[in-house]
Amino acid sequence: MEASLAQRTPRPEETMPYRLREAGRAWWLFVIILTALIGWAIFAYTRQFTEGLVVTGMRDIGSGAGAAWGLYIAFDIYFVGVSFAGITTAALVRLLNLRHLRPLSRAAETLTVISLPLAALVVVIDLGQPERGLIYLLQYARPQSPFFGTLTLVISGYLFASLMFLYLAGRRDAAICAKHPSRLQWFYRLWATGYQDKVDERERHSSVSWWLALAILPLLIVAHSTLGAIFGIQAGRPGWFSALQAPGFVIMAGVSGIGFLIIIAAILRRTLNLGAQITLDAFRFLGNMLWVLTAAYLYFLIVELLTANYAAPAHETAVSRALLTGQYAGVFWLSVAFLVIPFFILLLQFLTRRYSVGLMVLAGAMVNIAAIGKRFLIVVPSQTNGTILPYIPGSYTPTWVEYSIIVGLFALGALLYAVFVKVFPIVEISEN
């Protein structure tokens, strides 16, 4: 019989698992680079805050021949999408008892917990008067508006549920880490909240996480659909008004998030020597999920293009033509290629039953580039080329301020992830 955590104390020669708190030169260099990028982004934002949105490429729709929503909103959708897949994967692991994916559930939860604040931050950055926007939305948001669902359910559903998952599932490992004398012992003790690894504690956790997963999955789908509905229910906006927006958003969220998770899993596996925990089975499952979701998204895309080009009103067709052959054709066809190529890579692996982690990482990276491109194409062309009034087609080119802030947000996310991996086991500590 193995001693409970309460009885067991670590031997002096025992080190913390998964290289916790062992920061080498490469890690510090990585952190310094990320910090520099964040600093540059803060500088760019101070320019935007003091001089106004005129330092961005965003302009009024129609009379200003521009787009009022640009790179920031495209990345908001992207970050929410990535977070959606993280918590969904973690919930599915518990609901369906996917044992081979279990080591990845904390990495997935962490991805959600980090990318959601980035999504919130990028919306705040998009606002000319951030403080006013935040207060008014909480004060006046109406249930009739999809913004209500996005604001409330994304905060309460995604973020809080993800934090709960992360916290409850991490108590056992926190209790183990709390046994090791360190400056962070108080933090681990706080997280463990008296956890002793008793049979009833384990049973309770298993039951609670199963029910929590069952409850939040529909909540997540509703929340993410409301994000799609922000665009999909705008009847006066060609290119946006479509019943496929909400399901399309959910599917693309799955594509980008699973792709991102594959990349993170591969990095963790390599840098922390987790080959025994994060097995090829986990990658195989994620890879197969990815090609199925990519196929579904490509189907949506084809249906949308056929409708827009053969059966839609003239304004709808004009937006579609701007994508296919106009000023957005480059981004559009690059996105399509970066969805089709990974689809065939992953499908081929499935058919031949020969799986390569490297190729799956490549597919994950490509679908994420495609996801960013598609988000941009959902947000921008409708504003520049979809005006029903007789305005000339507009254009939108992001400025260095927008690029710097987006890069800074990615750096912030990577920094938070890198720090978390060093202070807490990113994979559940094994029984032995």
Added chain:
Amino acid sequence: MRKVISIATLLVGLGVATGSFFLAMPNGAPGSPIMPFSPLVFVVGVILMILSAALYELFPGSGRGVQE
């Protein structure tokens, strides 16, 4: 005791979320909900519902057995 507290939290959360959802509707004047900050209260309601699961897990149990 654990079950009572977690079910009570769940029901309170459900009540708060449902009530605030309806109170967020316009009261007739443009842009004014029946109750200001009702979206924020709705968030609190959903958080309470999720919190009920954590309360169920965190409340001390019977202390039955050590891990075998």
